[in-house]
Amino acid sequence: MSIVVESVRIVARSRAALLGALAVASALLAPAAQAQLDITITEGRERAVSIAVVPFGWQGAGPPALDFAGVIGNDLGSSGRFAPLATADLVSRPTQASQINFQQWRVLDADYLVIGQLSAEGADSFRAAFQLFDVLRGEQIAADTRAGIVRADLRDTAHRFADLIFQTVTGIPGVFRTQVAYVSEERRPDGSRLFRLIVSDADGENAQRVAESPQPILSPAWSPDARRLAYVSFESGNSGVYVQTLRTGARERVSARAGVNSSPAFSPDGRMLTLTLSRDSGNLDINTLDLTTQVLRQLTTDAAIDTEAVWAGDGRSIYFTSDRAGGPQIYRVGTEPGSRAQRITFTGVYNARPRVSPDGKLIAVVHGQDNRYRIATVEIEGGRVDILTNGRLDESPSFAPNGAQIIYGTRENNRGVLASVTTDGRVHTRIAAVAGNVLEPVWGPFPRE
Amino acid sequence: MKSSVLMLLTLSAFSLAGCMRDNTLPEGANGDVGPDPGATTSALGAGGNSGASVTAAEAERIRLMSLLVVYFDYDQADIRPEFSAQLQAHGQFLAQNANAALRLEGHADERGSREYNIGLGERRAQAVRRVLMLQGAQATQLTTVSYGEERPAQTGTDEESWRLNRRVELSYR
Amino acid sequence: MQHYNGAVVWSLALHVAIFVGLAVGIELPERPRVAVAAAPIQGVIIDSAAVRRDQAARDAAARQERQRQQRQEQQRREAAEQQKLAEQREQQRVADAARAREQAAEQERDRAAAAKREQERQAQVAREQREREAREKAERDAAAKREREAAAVRERAAAEQRRREAELQAAIDLDRERTDAAAAGLLDLYKAALEDAIRDAWNPPATARPGVDCVVEVVQVPTGDVIGARVTSCNGDDAVRRSIEQAVRDASPLPTAPDPTLFERVVNVRFKPDQ
Numbered sequence: 049m050s051i052v053v054e055s056v057r058i059v060a061r062s063r064a065a066l067l068g069a070l071a072v073a074s075a076l077l078a079p080a081a082q083a084q085l086d087i088t089i090t091e092g093r094e095r096a097v098s099i100a101v102v103p104f105g106w107q108g109a110g111p112p113a114l115d116f117a118g119v120i121g122n123d124l125g126s127s128g129r130f131a132p133l134a135t136a137d138l139v140s141r142p143t144q145a146s147q148i149n150f151q152q153w154r155v156l157d158a159d160y161l162v163i164g165q166l167s168a169e170g171a172d173s174f175r176a177a178f179q180l181f182d183v184l185r186g187e188q189i190a191a192d193t194r195a196g197i198v199r200a201d202l203r204d205t206a207h208r209f210a211d212l213i214f215q216t217v218t219g220i221p222g223v224f225r226t227q228v229a230y231v232s233e234e235r236r237p238d239g240s241r242l243f244r245l246i247v248s249d250a251d252g253e254n255a256q257r258v259a260e261s262p263q264p265i266l267s268p269a270w271s272p273d274a275r276r277l278a279y280v281s282f283e284s285g286n287s288g289v290y291v292q293t294l295r296t297g298a299r300e301r302v303s304a305r306a307g308v309n310s311s312p313a314f315s316p317d318g319r320m321l322t323l324t325l326s327r328d329s330g331n332l333d334i335n336t337l338d339l340t341t342q343v344l345r346q347l348t349t350d351a352a353i354d355t356e357a358v359w360a361g362d363g364r365s366i367y368f369t370s371d372r373a374g375g376p377q378i379y380r381v382g383t384e385p386g387s388r389a390q391r392i393t394f395t396g397v398y399n400a401r402p403r404v405s406p407d408g409k410l411i412a413v414v415h416g417q418d419n420r421y422r423i424a425t426v427e428i429e430g431g432r433v434d435i436l437t438n439g440r441l442d443e444s445p446s447f448a449p450n451g452a453q454i455i456y457g458t459r460e461n462n463r464g465v466l467a468s469v470t471t472d473g474r475v476h477t478r479i480a481a482v483a484g485n486v487l488e489p490v491w492g493p494f495p496r497e
Numbered sequence: 498m499k500s501s502v503l504m505l506l507t508l509s510a511f512s513l514a515g516c517m518r519d520n521t522l523p524e525g526a527n528g529d530v531g532p533d534p535g536a537t538t539s540a541l542g543a544g545g546n547s548g549a550s551v552t553a554a555e556a557e558r559i560r561l562m563s564l565l566v567v568y569f570d571y572d573q574a575d576i577r578p579e580f581s582a583q584l585q586a587h588g589q590f591l592a593q594n595a596n597a598a599l600r601l602e603g604h605a606d607e608r609g610s611r612e613y614n615i616g617l618g619e620r621r622a623q624a625v626r627r628v629l630m631l632q633g634a635q636a637t638q639l640t641t642v643s644y645g646e647e648r649p650a651q652t653g654t655d656e657e658s659w660r661l662n663r664r665v666e667l668s669y670r
Numbered sequence: 671m672q673h674y675n676g677a678v679v680w681s682l683a684l685h686v687a688i689f690v691g692l693a694v695g696i697e698l699p700e701r702p703r704v705a706v707a708a709a710p711i712q713g714v715i716i717d718s719a720a721v722r723r724d725q726a727a728r729d730a731a732a733r734q735e736r737q738r739q740q741r742q743e744q745q746r747r748e749a750a751e752q753q754k755l756a757e758q759r760e761q762q763r764v765a766d767a768a769r770a771r772e773q774a775a776e777q778e779r780d781r782a783a784a785a786k787r788e789q790e791r792q793a794q795v796a797r798e799q800r801e802r803e804a805r806e807k808a809e810r811d812a813a814a815k816r817e818r819e820a821a822a823v824r825e826r827a828a829a830e831q832r833r834r835e836a837e838l839q840a841a842i843d844l845d846r847e848r849t850d851a852a853a854a855g856l857l858d859l860y861k862a863a864l865e866d867a868i869r870d871a872w873n874p875p876a877t878a879r880p881g882v883d884c885v886v887e888v889v890q891v892p893t894g895d896v897i898g899a900r901v902t903s904c905n906g907d908d909a910v911r912r913s914i915e916q917a918v919r920d921a922s923p924l925p926t927a928p929d930p931t932l933f934e935r936v937v938n939v940r941f942k943p944d945q
Contacts, residue, residue: 073934084935084936084937084938085860085861085934085936085937085938086936086937086938086940087861087863087864087865087937087938087940088865088939088940088941088942089865089868089869089939089941089945090942090943090944091869091874091943092869092871092872092873092874092878092913092917092943093869093871093873094872094873094874111774127581129876159873172586182916184915184919184920185915189912216908216909217909218875218877218909218910219875219877219907219908219909219910220875220876220909264612264644266612266645267611267612282644284643287642287643297686306640307619307641308619308643310614310615311615324612324615324616324644326619326641330620330622330641331623332616332620333617353613353617353619355612355613355615355616356612357612369610369612369613371613371616375572376609376610376613378928388754398609400609400610400612400613400615401610401611401612414609414610416609417609419608421608422611441607441608441654443609443610443611444610444611460655462654
């Protein structure tokens with residue numbers, strides 16, 4: 049009897065051992081996932097990308113025809129997404145890939161490196177090239193070469209390079225070759241004023257006067273092909289809407305009716321304008337004007353102030369400001385007849401001057417609260433409001449065509465200045481290159497070619 | 498007939514002078530503005546029916562007619578009671594003088610968006626227009642213009658400047 | 671308490687002293703000793719002729735006695751001899767009778783014994799038969815019983831076995847649970863440290879939006895140095911891919927494991943932005 053029990057005990061022990069062995073074996077033979085660590089990252093630490101832009105090599109007589117690295121570094125820095133190293137901090141100045149010692153750049157914590165070459169090849173012909181390197185991997189990730197550039201186009205070429213660098217690193221298109229339009233108001237000693245409508249490069253360079261008047265000019269609006277500007281001018285004594293072709297300077301007065309003529313905006317196909325007209329009723333309403341047929345159609349009939357219309361990207365609806373609910377809020381109405389306006393903003397007592405983001409998901413507005421007027425974005429679906437700026441009298445928000453930045457007007461020392469903010473509100477930049485008392489900035493579209 | 502033309506001319510002269518000035522309009526709930534009433538009276542005394550004395554009511558009407566600005570509260574286009582008498586005088590004048598034409602220039606203070614402020618200025622000008630028409634002025638005698646915030650009476654980022662900019666100016670053509 | 675101790679000691683000493691004093695110091699008064707008087711002695715007168723006469727008489731008596739005793743003795747001897755002869759004859763007779771009886775009895779006994787043996791033999795045969803049968807039956811029964819018992823034993827053993835296995839398994843499980851919990855606590859710490867390091871190093875581009883889901887397979891050595899990083903799956907654009915690779919390289923050296931057994935050479939880092 050005891051032998052039986054004893055033998056059972058032995059069997060029991062060995063079975064336990066077998067179990068144990070099986071457990072170990074299964075642990076060893078289990079699918080690979082169990083022998084690896086799995087972690088999940090749901091957010092990062094967004095910050096400006098550290099980039100070193102080395103002065104380009106120059107081959108030609110005299111000083112370099114253009115400081116390419118300066119233009120590129122300035123462009124990248126102004127976007128708020130890059131932090132170019134100061135030129136003084138560059139440990140070396142390679143102009144060829146073979147001269148690069150990546151370890152040096154890693155020590156400087158530069159994630160990317162730009163080197164380039166500029167050479168004169170004729171009286172007015174230049175050749176420019178750049179290479180962009182991923183410092184951590186020690187690999188080239190973008191490059192471009194252009195030849196036969198005339199001096200006048202050198203700056204544009206530098207902006208082209210900056211666009212390519214921007215897009216390679218961030219994944220979104222750069223806007224360094226776009227233009228902005230704005231109004232400058234000069235107050236003369238004798239009390240009179242001079243208004244100028246100006247178009248310049250996005251970085252403020254190459255400013256050109258488009259129109260000038262002792263009477264107010266406001267509300268410039270770009271045509272989608274960037275060839276025309278519509279604007280409001282009081283030069284006739286009353287408000288009137290004008291459309292001017294930039295290249296030729298020729299312009300057409302498209303509305304000079306009795307009462308208010310203001311707030312022009314081009315449709316996405318460039319064929320129509322929305323206009324705010326009061327006509328005889330004295331009541332401001334949104335209208336569409338076909339620029340070809342001159343057919344005018346009234347879109348709103350409410351007794352309230354309805355103004356500041358802009359088109360949605362698909363051209364099928366229009367966003368505008370209306371105070372039919374008591375104070376100014378943003379509404380949307382379809383362009384087809386009989387469409388009813390729908391209110392879009394419900395947060396805050398003052399939301400005006402809508403501008404739609406290129407991806408159609410946000411509108412930028414002037415958001416008033418406690419006697420402060422700041423730029424905010426409103427999610428069209430959901431209505432979430434994000435206040436982006438910190439001024440007291442911020443106005444005229446306008447999206448860059450890549451949707452990543454918003455230019456707007458603000459005040460500094462009682463003077464109008466231009467500023468921009470990244471759409472997520474993270475980085476603010478003053479556009480210092482534009483001097484004087486400036487207002488009403490609007491960002492132009494991507495250039496055609 | 499002659500005296501009214503003369504009065505009109507005098508008034509026009511003085512209102513133009515008022516426009517070209519760029520210093521502040523004196524504050525006060527009554528909104529007393531404009532050139533020295535005394536001067537008007539004496540100018541009037543110079544012409545017209547020689548020797549005819551001006552009645553008290555007439556003097557008051559002349560005074561009211563010299564008030565060429567109406568002020569408004571923030572974001573409002575309601576005519577405040579203190580401006581009723583003034584607008585009544587202008588309205589009656591227009592009613593009695595079919596050739597008289599008045600331009601109503603609406604303005605707003607600088608806060609908020611420009612185009613919306615053009616709307617506010619227009620709304621204020623329209624409010625004044627309605628009151629004048631109630632007094633008998635004809636629609637054709639009245640034109641409205643809105644400058645929004647573009648032509649401030651006083652530049653400045655403070656309550657006082659803002660108050661002075663929220664206005665409709667009456668401008669006889 | 672301290673000062674009481676002295677008082678107790680003094681008291682005890684005093685008592686002892688009293689006792690000792692009592693025992694030794696006080697003398698009991700002595701009782702006077704009294705001697706025991708001896709018994710008085712009485713004297714006797716002795717006559718010599720009388721003595722000699724007595725003696726001759728006693729001698730003659732003694733001779734007579736001896737003669738008598740001799741005759742008695744003789745008689746006794748003769749009687750005894752006769753007695754002895756009679757006894758011998760009796761004894762003989764008895765012996766013979768006894769022997770005869772004995773023989774008869776012996777025969778009888780033999781016969782009875784034979785019959786008895788026969789009887790016994792048969793009985794024995796029968797008994798043996800019975801016994802055999804009984805034995806077989808008993809054996810069968812015993813066998814069955816053993817079988818049952820063995821089965822019961824096996825069953826018990828099996829149940830015991832199962833119970834022990836279950837206990838063992840439970841013990842293994844509990845042990846593993848405990849180890850896991852301890853390890854999980856540490857493992858969670860380790861994973862959190864890795865996540866913190868990589869999160870801090872990652873600079874997500876604008877195109878890293880919700881919906882992007884990418885995995886980088888990172889190979890590390892125990893010091894935390896990253897020796898390999900490879901995007902194994904990614905639905906993001908180049909900017910996203912580059913940023914996640916840079917993130918894991920920038921985070922190198924990764925935090926070391928709080929327990930060396932937690933180190934894994936391969937870490938799958940999944941990037942799934944949620945805002």
